[in-house]
């Protein structure tokens with residue numbers, strides 16, 4: 139069962155909610171609705187499920203409704219319509235006491251600008267969630283200290299937030315959220331206020347924590363790189379609607395529409411694409427059946443300077459070059475083995491682009507993609523470049 | 537030119553209203569006048585019984601520490617208080633101080649909760665803001681008239697008038713201070729499951745403390761000015777020598793009393809100011 143189940147969740151800011159909802163039903167756009175009713179569509183019929191232990195990223199440009207959506211999940215913002223099930227309980231219908239219980243026990247939030255109380259020490263900040271539950275002083279201090287140790291701030295407990303750097307402050311924010319031992323962490327642009335290097339560290343740290351603690355995380359960002367780095371799945375938002383949900387690869391290789399595609403164009407594709415996305419079907423000859431003559435013919439047809447050689451089980455044997463093949467024909471050599479070269483540049487299906495780039499410029503022949511000894515594809519220099527540039531063909535059916 | 541409109545008997549209406557209030561609420565006003573009056577007198581006597589030298593020592597040491605161990609205010613307070621003692625105005629000064637103290641405390645006790653209410657409700661804010669404007673712009677001594685009607689003369693009507701005149705800044709600044717707390721911090725408090733009271737006491741009031749203290753500082757200053765004016769209706773204190781000097785056109789006596797008021801004002805202002813500056 140999913141931990142979080144959002145169904146048809148909508149938020150309209152304004153006074154003509156009924157009219158605006160009707161217009162949404164008619165498929166009207168956010169702009170049109172603002173024109174006609176003066177209402178802003180914050181979130182439009184969002185539906186998704188988040189499984190336990192998953193890192194679910196919600197991504198979109200500024201104003202696309204990410205913050206509104208995450209605040210609908212813990213009901214900091216009242217939903218206009220729809221439901222938010224947390225462990226099977228509908229938050230949208232809950233009375234205040236139950237809502238408070240769920241917030242205390244199941245959902246913790248981490249904020250973009252950290253949201254620390256400046257007049258409280260680091261320890262007192264980390265204790266806050268436990269304090270409002272009425273836990274006694276020594277017990278909550280112990281738990282808060284443990285959480286601060288987890289994020290590496292165990293020795294700063296008596297300092298005040300302003301004495302700490304941004305990255306450290308956000309660690310306190312994270313510790314405060316973890317101290318409650320919630321099931322779900324809600325993180326709204328939690329790393330967006332940090333500078334890039336620290337941001338990378340924090341992403342890694344979050345992933346480490348997630349590995350050991352197995353929290354379910356809903357993470358908001360406007361940065362596709364960040365989304366790709368940490369997300370198990372990514373939901374893309376535009377004008378309040380979710381336009382695509384998928385794994386990082388789905389999103390990159392199979393953008394649902396122009397909007398997603400444009401978003402994806404910016405990203406450094408070399409980080410997420412692997413060999414199987416850019417390999418093409420290889421021309422081959424069979425060492426058991428063919429000789430230099432067939433090899434030359436095939437290469438002539440395709441205008442290749444070399445060709446890969448396999449056996450009847452498609453096991454990769456090596457390659458022959460056009461030069462060697464024509465030489466062999468002149469000398470009337472029949473056996474391919476005599477001119478077979480075996481210094482083949484090989485990669486696996488899941489070799490990342492970065493490694494491929496390093497190889498592809500130092501090899502005269504295309505790179506062979508090998509799976510269990512079988513030749514499954516080749517990578518030529520041109521398709522690597524095209525993939526990095528975000529154009530050209532990328533295999534979408536893998 | 538507008539003779540065809542008969543004069544609206546506005547002042548008669550107010551008179552009738554005041555009469556009605558006096559009669560109807562006599563059961564509140566009388567005990568207030570008597571018991572509360574006795575209480576204030578008792579406080580005034582207790583404070584008045586403290587030997588001046590002890591008060592001077594406390595104030596001077598307090599001034600030294602509250603200004604971050606600097607001598608300026610301490611020296612000023614010492615010289616100022618000695619001057620007041622020397623001019624034989626000590627008793628009047630203590631009466632004024634007592635009245636300011638009590639009316640400021642009452643203002644805070646009323647003003648802070650009202651400010652909180654205002655910050656929590658847009659409707660409350662819209663209703664209360666114009667009332668505050670009215671309370672502050674009406675010339676101060678106009679309040680003395682109903683005050684006398686309700687409580688006759690003496691300390692109690694002085695405190696009543698001061699309460700009306702001096703409470704608005706505390707209300708305003710409390711409202712402002714709470715509304716200034718950043719949205720994200722409020723969300724943080726709520727997201728971790730705070731109740732309304734927890735949010736108020738664990739976040740909003742601590743955050744607003746500096747702003748509220750700035751309001752209280754203004755309230756104290758307004759209370760002081762009102763208490764001096766209240767001498768016209770028989771409240772004891774430093775206003776009395778001013779009023780009698782005015783009646784007999786004794787410029788010197790008036791000046792001495794005026795200087796004493798200024799000295800008291802500066803000391804009280806710096807004390808309340810430094811309390812909230814220290815917080816920041």
Ligand SMILES: Nc1ncnc2c1ncn2[C@@H]1O[C@H](COP(=O)(O)OP(=O)(O)O)[C@@H](O)[C@H]1O
Nearest residue numbers: 151178179180199200201202203204205206207
């Ligand atoms: N309290 C509010 N009142 C009115 N409109 C709002 C409010 N909060 C957000 N919006 C609007 O809702 C839309 C989505 O905002 P938001 O969720 O903050 O976007 P994001 O976090 O993706 O930048 C924007 O058009 C924004 O102007």
Ligand SMILES: [Mg+2]
Nearest residue numbers: 204205206327
């Ligand atoms: Mg946002």
